[in-house]
Amino acid sequence: xxxxxxxxxxxxxxxxxxxxxxxxxxxxxxxxxxxxxxxxxxxxxxxxxxxxxxxxxxxxxxxxxxxxxxxxxxxxxxxxxxxxxxxxxxxxxxxxxxxxxxxxxxxxxxxxxxxxxxxxxxxxxxxxxxxxxxxxxxxxxxxxxxxxxxxxxxxxxxxxxxxxxxxxxxxxxxxxxxxxxxxxxxxxxxxxxxxxxxxxxxxxxxxxxxxxxxxxxxxxxxxxxxxxxxxxxxxxxxxxxxxxxxxxxxxxxxxxxxxxxxxxxxxxxxxxxxxxxxxxxxxxxxxxxxxxxxxxxxxxxxxxxxxxxxxxxxxxxxxxxxxxxxxxxxxxxxxxxxxxxxxxxxxxxxxxxxxxxxxxxxxxxxxxxxxx
Numbered sequence: 310x311x312x313x314x315x316x317x318x319x320x321x322x323x324x325x326x327x328x329x330x331x332x333x334x335x336x337x338x339x340x341x342x343x344x345x346x347x348x349x350x351x352x353x354x355x356x357x358x359x360x361x362x363x364x365x366x367x368x369x370x371x372x373x374x375x376x377x378x379x380x381x382x383x384x385x386x387x388x389x390x391x392x393x394x395x396x397x398x399x400x401x402x403x404x405x406x407x408x409x410x411x412x413x414x415x416x417x418x419x420x421x422x423x424x425x426x427x428x429x430x431x432x433x434x435x436x437x438x439x440x441x442x443x444x445x446x447x448x449x450x451x452x453x454x455x456x457x458x459x460x461x462x463x464x465x466x467x468x469x470x471x472x473x474x475x476x477x478x479x480x481x482x483x484x485x486x487x488x489x490x491x492x493x494x495x496x497x498x499x500x501x502x503x504x505x506x507x508x509x510x511x512x513x514x515x516x517x518x519x520x521x522x523x524x525x526x527x528x529x530x531x532x533x534x535x536x537x538x539x540x541x542x543x544x545x546x547x548x549x550x551x552x553x554x555x556x557x558x559x560x561x562x563x564x565x566x567x568x569x570x571x572x573x574x575x576x577x578x579x580x581x582x583x584x585x586x587x588x589x590x591x592x593x594x595x596x597x598x599x600x601x602x603x604x605x606x607x608x609x610x611x612x613x614x615x616x617x618x619x620x621x622x623x624x625x626x627x628x629x630x631x632x633x634x635x636x637x638x639x640x641x642x643x644x645x646x647x648x649x650x651x652x653x654x655x656x657x658x659x660x661x662x663x664x665x666x667x668x669x670x671x672x673x674x675x676x677x678x679x680x681x
Contacts (some may be wrong), residue, residue, distance in 0.1 A: 310334055310369070310465065310466065310496040311333070311334040312334075312367075312369040313333075313356075313367075313500060314366055314368075314369070314680065315330070315331060315365070315366040315367075316329070316363045316365070316366030316367070317330070318352055318356070318361065318522075319367055323675075324524055325522055326349050327352055327363070327522045327603050328521075328523050329523070330366070331526060332353075332517065332524060332527070334498060334500060335498070336465075337496040337497070337498060338499075339501060339514050340501070340516070341500075341501045341502070341503055341509040341514050342500065342501070342510065342511045343504065343516060343519065344450060344504075344518055344520050344545070346504070346626060348519040349519050349521075349523075350502050350519050350520040351502055354468050354500050357370070357387065357500060358383060358468060359375060359384070361377075363570055370433065370466060371465065371474075384537070385412060386464050386495075388458075388459030388460055388462075388464040388467035388468065389467075389468050389470075390455050390458075390468070390469045390472040391455070391471075391472065392470060393475075393659060394451050394452055394455040395455065396458075398442065398443050398444060399442075401442060402440070403421075403424050403439035403440065403570040406424045406427060406439075406461050407421070407423070407424050407443065408461075410423060410462050411483070413462055415462075420461070423461055424439060424461070425439070427460060427461060428457065430457065430491065431457055432487075433450065433453060433454075439526060443582045448475070448480060449483065450510070452476060452480075453484070456469075456472065456484075460497070460552065464500045465498060466497070466499075466500075467497050467498070467499045467500075469499060471502055471504065473508070474505070477652045481508075481611070485508060485512055488512055500668070506545065510534070513529075513530055514529065514670050515529055516529070516530055520541055525539065525541060526538040526539075532548065534546065535600075558637070558638040559638070560633065560635070560636040560663070561662075562668070563633040563638060563641065563670045564655045564664060565663055565665070565666070568654075568664045569584070569592050569593070570593045570594070570595045570661065571592045571605060572594070573594050573603070573622035574596055574621070575621050576619075576621075577610055577614050577616075577624075578619065581610055581614065587637040590606070591604055591607060591652060592604060593654055593664065594621060594622070595660075595661050599655055599660040599661060600659045601628060601656055601659065601660070602622075603622075603625035604625060604628050604652075605625045605626075609626070610624065630648060631654045631655070631656050632644070632656070632659065633656060634657050634662060634663075636655075638670070641653060641670060642670070643671070651667070652664055652665065653665040653666075662671035
């Protein structure tokens with residue numbers, strides 16, 4: 310939908326703001342541009358509606374070079390939301406939202422219907438709000454109007470320049486949630502400039518991290534967190550934020566590495582002694598290579614303890630729900646929820662490497678040191 314081809318921008322004073330930018334924003338995708346002050350993110354966005362012109366290179370929207378479009382007409386077909394909101398104070402909310410549809414020659418019936426639809430879309434009752442003036446709305450409500458005004462003429466592309474940064478944290482988070490829900494339903498092509506990494510991670514389909522006029526990394530939030538391209542990206546994301554994303558913690562992070570085990574050919578008296586020594590009511594059964602073969606439960610051991618001919622292998626049970634070291638927390642929690650089990654063994658290439666209990670899982674989620 311939007312494509313930058315080797316775009317450069319040098320200002321009159323000789324400062325090169327953009328250096329060979331190549332970027333493709335797909336139809337229906339929300340891409341955030343983020344980076345330190347002066348990195349070129351706002352310059353990049355302002356070129357899409359020709360508020361700034363490139364020094365070289367091409368910018369295409371829906372396959373057509375934007376240089377071939379009248380700038381005024383181009384802007385009427387691209388929604389634009391800014392930090393300062395920019396509502397006209399002497400106009401009602403209804404007139405503010407309907408401004409571009411009127412300029413495009415829509416009938417009154419059509420644009421009035423559109424105003425009501427959009428107000429409903431952001432949870433502002435039309436009969437209550439459309440005759441009010443901007444000064445009669447809270448900051449969060451005004452920014453909602455700013456967003457729907459950009460959507461009023463049904464543009465295929467919407468540009469958003471740090472639209473929520475001036476709001477209080479609660480309003481900001483609410484609007485981020487609403488934007489994500491709104492985008493799920495309207496599927497516009499959105500370029501969103503922000504300086505807040507948490508915001509980018511929350512709302513974006515892909516994130517373009519910029520520095521000194523270049524795109525350093527362009528990828529999904531998950532891939533950027535998992536595989537930052539270089540030290541700049543790591544530093545920009547921040548260690549705390551990267552660790553926080555291990556809300557997608559894996560079995561390796563939640564397990565106890567020291568596990569009480571027994572060999573399959575050992576006697577039941579020996580198995581009982583191991584259980585008492587570790588104060589556990591089950592033992593993982595492994596072979597000489599460390600491979601997991603089964604589990605011995607205390608209840609079965611007590612039932613058959615009187616039979617001196619029995620070995621562990623005779624009464625052990627199959628392990629039904631082992632997980633791998635990379636299994637995410639959500640799957641582990643689901644296993645505990647669906648099955649009446651106390652422990653989950655963790656295997657790597659068939660070898661037992663750890664054990665997850667409900668308590669070790671909670672300790673791991675809280676970032677506490679695991680114990681036996």
